[in-house]
Amino acid sequence: MKPELTLHGRSLRLQRYPVRNRETLQAWDAADEYLINQVEAMKEAKQPALTPERPIVILNDGFGALACWFAAQANVVSSGDSYIARKASEANLADNNLSAVTFTDCLAPLPENPQLVLIKLPKNNRLLIWQLAQLCAALPDDCTVIAAAKAKDIHTSTLKLFEKHLGPTSTSLAVKKARLIFCKPDKTLATAMPDIQRWDVPEYNLTLTNHANVFSGESLDIGARLLLEHIPQDPKLKTIIDLGCGNGVIGLHAARLNPEARITCVDESYMAVASCRENADLNLTNRNQLTAKVDNCLESMINEDADLVLCNPPFHQQNTITDHIAWQMFCDAKRCLRRHGRLIVIGNRHLGYDGKLKRLFAKVHPIAQNNKFVVYQAEK
Structure with a gap:
């Protein structure tokens, strides 16, 4: 797959993260190109006239294509919920010798007085509503807001969310199967941020807090429910990892079953890790038993330190269906497990x-x- 994005006489070398041999997927898509082309056309017409003094805010930049394109034009603030997207953006900025960008997560406040907001639509409407509410409270009246996605992912209901939570909205024609959304901020629509989802799992005596982008954030998913039934209770287990932890329900139950074990919950979603930390504080007698951290799988974890890894792998990255994340999870689990350590993993039957x-x-x-599901145990 070609790694060069070439537009308007400029070329950027862009790669997905982590870099893989024989990569078949690009680090940008037609929606990124449409956003860039739209802003460049508006600049030529001097509307908006971008200035270096006011920030450009980018939401949900997949692998840094937008951050790289606009880094030299103004102070860019890139906000999103993906640690992997941030690592990709940082690597691509460095590879192209571009100016630094400020990275924040979705729970952090937005910068003051932005001149332009570019949004890649998230898969999760709960996250979209959260971000639109953030924007409505923060944006000045003269800020330009443009969102982009595949045309098939922009529905009438999507436009209604923009209308309800941010302001008057229109859409573009489709180009290369991508479409743009234009929105004018209306401060009169500003409301309190959406409530954080909280619900109980009575059979395990757990109360779970879920920020907007947490997987299965409105109820316990059926895969996790099956995996919960097969978490071992063993005094020999000293170090347990919940890999791809989401709200932390698997790690919390493992902690209760094994009160002498040290539990590490890992996810690439900042909102998932924040939810997991809050849930440990809410549900565990010894809050310090559990550590929650963002990571790319177990990239930063040391070798041969874990007795047990519990895992419910995703089979998509952003909007792309892929099995490379599960493969990386399995490889990292093997590296981090001690000899005779175990990986317990759940997956849809058809994934093999x-x-x-x-x-x-x-x-x-x-x-x-x-x-629907199979739970496997693998021993190192």
């Missing part, structure tokens, strides 16, 4: 995780299954 696991682990066998 047993084939991947058998390439890495000495012993692999199913320990539970139903008509």
